[in-house]
Amino acid sequence: MLKVQEIRELIKLVDQSSIEEFVYENEGSKIQMKKNNGVTVVQPAAQPAAVAAPVAVQAAPVPAPAPQAPVQAVKQEAPKAASVETEDTNLHKITSPMVGTFYASPSPDAEAYVKAGSKITKDSIVCIVEAMKLFNEIEAEVTGEIVEVLVKDGQLVEYGQPLFLVKPE
Incomplete structure (x- = not known):
């Protein structure tokens, strides 16, 4: 598993690049980052329902x-x-x-x-x-x-x- 500092660096690199989505898999762990309207969202693979809801709302531009x-x-x-x-x-x-x-x-x-x-x-x-x-x-x-x-x-x-x-x- 990546250390917090390594995840911070990945987030900074993705944020500063033109990449819209980044996925990292290693030893059964998965980190997925997506940019939505200039905001970087870090979305781990297995999320509890309470965390999944805000990500789904951010991904869907329809709800005001x-x-x-x-x-x-x-x-x-x-x-x-x-x-x-x-x-x-x-x-x-x-x-x-x-x-x-x-x-x-x-x-x-x-x-x-x-x-x-x-x-x-x-x-x-x-x-x-x-x-x-x-x-x-x-x-x-x-x-x-x-x-x-x-x-x-x-x-x-x-x-x-x-x-x-x-x-x-």
Whole structure:
């Protein structure tokens, strides 16, 4: 199975290319990525019904309400991020490498990996994003200080959605 960093690189390469669809199969695992209206959708082979529904809605351009939901979510997040960015334009965003559920700690009774004011290194684990019962540890990839946590524990996150704002050192 591919590591999270390798999947991130594949997503970036597909996103930057003119490829509309990419499929990767290895040792019984399958990763399928499709671009729809400029959005890259990562669709693993065996999906639970709850995850399959949003992918089907994104693939079908007919329903009008489906595109409105992501737009509203972006509008709600934009003012929060913009207010912090106006204070310091040198902030780095740690984004979600996949669609899944955000977890701030390794278990429900444990403390969060990081919070506002936490010092981190490139190798620091900042959170977990669960996708299809796989818990993917997300590394900071930058050394600095967490300025703001942009999502709540247990919240669903999209690919590329900002999770943390970091003041790099």
